[in-house]
Amino acid sequence: MDTLRSARRRLLAVGLAWAVAGAACSAPERVDAKRAAPADRRREELRDQLRGTLGERYDVPLAAATIEELARGSNFYDMLCRACHGPTGKGNGRSARMLMIPPPDLTDPSTAAFFSDRAKLQIIAEGIAGSPMIGWSRMLEEQDQIAVLHFMSTLVREPQSP
Numbered sequence: 001m002d003t004l005r006s007a008r009r010r011l012l013a014v015g016l017a018w019a020v021a022g023a024a025c026s027a028p029e030r031v032d033a034k035r036a037a038p039a040d041r042r043r044e045e046l047r048d049q050l051r052g053t054l055g056e057r058y059d060v061p062l063a064a065a066t067i068e069e070l071a072r073g074s075n076f077y078d079m080l081c082r083a084c085h086g087p088t089g090k091g092n093g094r095s096a097r098m099l100m101i102p103p104p105d106l107t108d109p110s111t112a113a114f115f116s117d118r119a120k121l122q123i124i125a126e127g128i129a130g131s132p133m134i135g136w137s138r139m140l141e142e143q144d145q146i147a148v149l150h151f152m153s154t155l156v157r158e159p160q161s162p
């Protein structure tokens with residue numbers, strides 16, 4: 001029974017390592033096998049899925065952002081996204097601590113480059129199943145989804161020069 005208990009403890013530790021430790025996470029039953037999978041494997045699975053959904057569109061670049069789009073995107077970001085994604089995109093918004101799955105640090109260049117722009121648009125429109133990231137297609141027109149994505153892209157830090 002001891003091995004069972006320590007295996008369970010290890011599973012819980014893995015879950016807690018990537019989930020934000022909050023009240024919602026303290027009950028071990030809520031850390032099921034899927035949620036305890038490492039975050040990067042989940043992201044890889046999601047990327048494969050989005051590649052499947054989008055096909056050739058996955059890598060089609062967006063038109064460059066206009067100043068007007070960035071301003072509009074910034075407003076939408078503050079109203080709808082900032083509470084979780086944080087004022088500067090680091091994933092530390094005031095609601096983020098309560099989420100089972102934390103928002104990624106989108107100021108990190110490699111994290112920000114993991115999904116293509118089209119994949120991010122798909123995520124913004126439809127959300128991510130089983131995650132606090134809901135879809136916004138009923139609240140935001142496609143042009144506004146693009147605007148908010150363009151704004152988010154301005155939050156990425158410059159890569160460190162060697």
Ligand code: HEC
Pocket residue numbers: 076077080081082083084085095099101102103104111112114115120121123124128130131132133134136148149152
């Ligand atoms: C309730 C909290 C919450 C709100 C509000 C929210 N998000 Fe998210 N978002 C998340 C979480 C958590 C993830 C990571 C989900 C996962 O990995 O399953 C995420 C992921 C994303 C991603 C994928 C990023 C990546 O590289 O992994 C994008 C793009 C995104 N959100 C955009 C937005 C936009 C745009 C808004 C506002 C219109 C928004 N989100 C509002 C919680 C939120």
